[in-house]
Amino acid sequence: MSNQTEYAYKYIRERILDGTFKPTQKLIESQLSEMISVSRNTVKKALLKLERENLVSIENNKGATIKSFTLEEVKNYLEIREALEGIIARSAAQHIKDTEIDELEQLLLRMEHCMKQNQIDEYSKLNRLFHNILYNASRNIQATEMVSMIKTQLMRFHFRTLLIPGRNESSLNEHKMIFASLKNHDAAMAELAIKQHISNVRKTIENNYQYLL
Structure with a gap:
């Protein structure tokens, strides 16, 4: 994982865990790209890693959503x-x-x-x-x-x-x-x-x- 991808991953992960990003919230790649100052492709890689940790779910053509637990x-x-x-x-x-x-x-x-x-x-x-x-x-x-x-x-x-x-x-x-x-x-x-x-x-x-x- 590149340094930029690791940075983006940690940035998003921290905000999921501390409640800044809320359960069921949509994570828009273009917005995150601007917010973190990295490419959309870098954001995509970071989100895929977060999906593997079960912190976000990713659907085709719908993007990423923060996981919500009942x-x-x-x-x-x-x-x-x-x-x-x-x-x-x-x-x-x-x-x-x-x-x-x-x-x-x-x-x-x-x-x-x-x-x-x-x-x-x-x-x-x-x-x-x-x-x-x-x-x-x-x-x-x-x-x-x-x-x-x-x-x-x-x-x-x-x-x-x-x-x-x-x-x-x-x-x-x-x-x-x-x-x-x-x-x-x-x-x-x-x-x-x-x-x-x-x-x-x-x-x-x-x-x-x-x-x-």
Whole structure:
């Protein structure tokens, strides 16, 4: 992929995931070409890559449209993620290093500070780092790759769930439980803790779906 195509791909992808470009919105190649200052052919290549990630759908003679997921589809994705995260956490608890445990502990302290300061955007970034360390500690690479794909599909929902009253406090407590099980190398507890965390995310989205679109 050329540098220009990569730039166009990242530009469009970022705006899909942060909600600037909305679900069901048509993506007009000529408009994107002017907006990004690249050729239409470059935009076309970028859109094809986004289609492979299931972020847009492309129809002949109709162009590209940002994918929209029904509540049922979101719930299904999260049920799959819950099962996969359990497998990942079990493996991570058995293989996590002391340095990684220290990193998680420091992240939790920063997450707690962000929550108290209502810095939701920063909390969300630290949250992703927390999970990335857990994924790196796991030996099940295939499961982490599948979770990464699902998280990409649902990223537009993730940040908004933290805006639901009380959800950020619950999220922090859930991460503390995950951390405690990893620190104790308790595989069964790690699996249970992370599955509960994902289950709560699913319930939050289910109960507030109309506000999260």
